[in-house]
Amino acid sequence: MRPLYYPQTDLFLITFSIASNISFYNVESKWIPEIRAHCPDAPIFLIGTKRDLR
Numbered sequence: 001m002r003p004l005y006y007p008q009t010d011l012f013l014i015t016f017s018i019a020s021n022i023s024f025y026n027v028e029s030k031w032i033p034e035i036r037a038h039c040p041d042a043p044i045f046l047i048g049t050k051r052d053l054r
Contacts, residue, residue, distance in 0.1 A: 002034075010042065012042055012044045014031050
């Protein structure tokens with residue numbers, strides 16, 4: 001269902017927990033490849049959360 005919305009997207013904001021390596025791994029292995037497959041030129045902004053837990 002998500003890919004149906006990708007063509008109308010101007011940019012992507014991806015959040016991940018900096019307290020969890022798995023969270024960042026998911027960004028690299030799942031989200032960025034999926035976005036690039038559907039919107040190769042759209043900017044992607046990575047936002048690290050949970051800094052207070054580090």
